[in-house]
Amino acid sequence: MTEKQGIQGGQGGQDVQGEQDVQDRPDRQDVQGRPAAEDTRDTRAQITGTGETCGTPQAQITGEGGEPQTQSPRSMRDVEEAYSLDLEGAGAILFDKDGTLLDFTAMWGFWTDRALKLFRTLLAERGLALREAGLPQIWGTTHDEEGKTIDYDRRGPLAMGTVDEMHAVLAWHGYRAGLSWAEAKLLVRRCAEQADAAMEAERPAQLLPGVRKFLDRCRELNVPMGVVTADETDSALRHLEWLGIADYFDIVIGTDLARRGKPFPDLCLLACERLGVPPERVVVIGDTDGDIEMARAAGAALKIGIGEAGTLKLADVTVPSFERLLGSAVRR
Known part of the structure; x- marks a missing residue:
C-alpha cells in the first residue's frame, strides 16, 4: 500500500461525491486519511466512472471547469457517468459472495x-x-x-x-x-x-465474468480483501475453494459469526475490526439492497452495486459487471 489513503476517482469525465455521516463521530478519519476535525470540507468518497450513480441530497457532480453542480438523488440515479476507481486508496474491499463473485x-x-x-x-x-x-x-x-x-x-x-x-x-x-x-x-x-x-x-459454482482479474488487480495493489455473506462461514469457504479463489481473501465472515445479518451493519463492522481498517476507508461491493444497506449503516466509504441500472438505489455507483469495473480501476 502507498501512503495515499483516499478513495477517489481518476481521469473520468465527472466526479460523483457521496457524503458520509460523520458529524456525530468526530473521532473518525475521513477517506483522505486525515482527522475529520482538521478538514473543513465534507467527508466524501469520490468516484468517477461509467454506470448508474446516486448519492445523498448533498452529493455533487463536478461539471466543466470544476464547478459543482448540485443534483437531487433521483436525477443522479438517472445519469450515465464516466468514472474511474482508484483502488490503491482503499483500506480494504469487502465483497458479497453469491451474485457478486459467483453466478447466483x-x-x-x-x-x-x-x-x-x-x-x-x-x-x-x-x-x-x-x-x-x-x-x-x-x-x-x-x-x-x-x-x-x-x-x-x-x-x-x-x-x-x-x-x-x-x-x-x-x-x-x-x-x-x-x-x-x-x-x-x-x-x-x-x-x-x-x-x-x-x-x-x-459443485455448480461459477465465477462471474471479470472477477478473477479484478481480484488479481486488488492483490497487485496489496489491498486487503474480505467476503461478507448471508451464507454460513463454512459453506462460504467451501464455495470459494471450489472456485479456486479462497486464497485471495484475508477474512471470510458468514452470517453465523454475527448477531445480525444483512442488511444490518454487523457483518461489515466485524470484517473491518478483524482487518484493522475503519469502515470509512472500506469499499463494499454487492448485488442486493441488503449488501448496500449494510455498507451504508456501517459507514463504508464507497458502496458499489453489481447489476442493472436502477436496481440498487442506495449504491454510490452501479455497474453491470466486474469487467466494467475492472476497466475503470486505475493505478495512481
Missing part, C-alpha cells in the same frame, strides 16, 4: 430445484401439494416451463435471506399446505440436507 442462478438455482422437488414429493406422499403457480413466491424465483429455476428476485428471500430464514419460509408453506409446524420443519431440514449433498457432489 447456477449455484442456488441448482440447490432450489432439488430442495423444492424433494419437498413436493414428500408432500405428495402425505396427500398434500404446493400450488404450481405459487412456487415463485416461496423464495423469489423464476422458473421455465419445466420448472427449472432460471432467475431470481434480487429483493427476495433466496437472494437476501439467511439459511435459517430460507428454512422458515419453506416450512411456513408446508404448514399452509397442511403439515404440522413440527413436521414441516423436519421435512425442510431433510430437503435442505439432500440439496446440500447434491450441490457438494455437483
Whole structure:
C-alpha cells in the first residue's frame, strides 16, 4: 500500500461525491486519511466512472471547469457517468459472495430445484401439494416451463435471506399446505440436507465474468480483501475453494459469526475490526439492497452495486459487471 489513503476517482469525465455521516463521530478519519476535525470540507468518497450513480441530497457532480453542480438523488440515479476507481486508496474491499463473485442462478438455482422437488414429493406422499403457480413466491424465483429455476428476485428471500430464514419460509408453506409446524420443519431440514449433498457432489459454482482479474488487480495493489455473506462461514469457504479463489481473501465472515445479518451493519463492522481498517476507508461491493444497506449503516466509504441500472438505489455507483469495473480501476 502507498501512503495515499483516499478513495477517489481518476481521469473520468465527472466526479460523483457521496457524503458520509460523520458529524456525530468526530473521532473518525475521513477517506483522505486525515482527522475529520482538521478538514473543513465534507467527508466524501469520490468516484468517477461509467454506470448508474446516486448519492445523498448533498452529493455533487463536478461539471466543466470544476464547478459543482448540485443534483437531487433521483436525477443522479438517472445519469450515465464516466468514472474511474482508484483502488490503491482503499483500506480494504469487502465483497458479497453469491451474485457478486459467483453466478447466483447456477449455484442456488441448482440447490432450489432439488430442495423444492424433494419437498413436493414428500408432500405428495402425505396427500398434500404446493400450488404450481405459487412456487415463485416461496423464495423469489423464476422458473421455465419445466420448472427449472432460471432467475431470481434480487429483493427476495433466496437472494437476501439467511439459511435459517430460507428454512422458515419453506416450512411456513408446508404448514399452509397442511403439515404440522413440527413436521414441516423436519421435512425442510431433510430437503435442505439432500440439496446440500447434491450441490457438494455437483459443485455448480461459477465465477462471474471479470472477477478473477479484478481480484488479481486488488492483490497487485496489496489491498486487503474480505467476503461478507448471508451464507454460513463454512459453506462460504467451501464455495470459494471450489472456485479456486479462497486464497485471495484475508477474512471470510458468514452470517453465523454475527448477531445480525444483512442488511444490518454487523457483518461489515466485524470484517473491518478483524482487518484493522475503519469502515470509512472500506469499499463494499454487492448485488442486493441488503449488501448496500449494510455498507451504508456501517459507514463504508464507497458502496458499489453489481447489476442493472436502477436496481440498487442506495449504491454510490452501479455497474453491470466486474469487467466494467475492472476497466475503470486505475493505478495512481
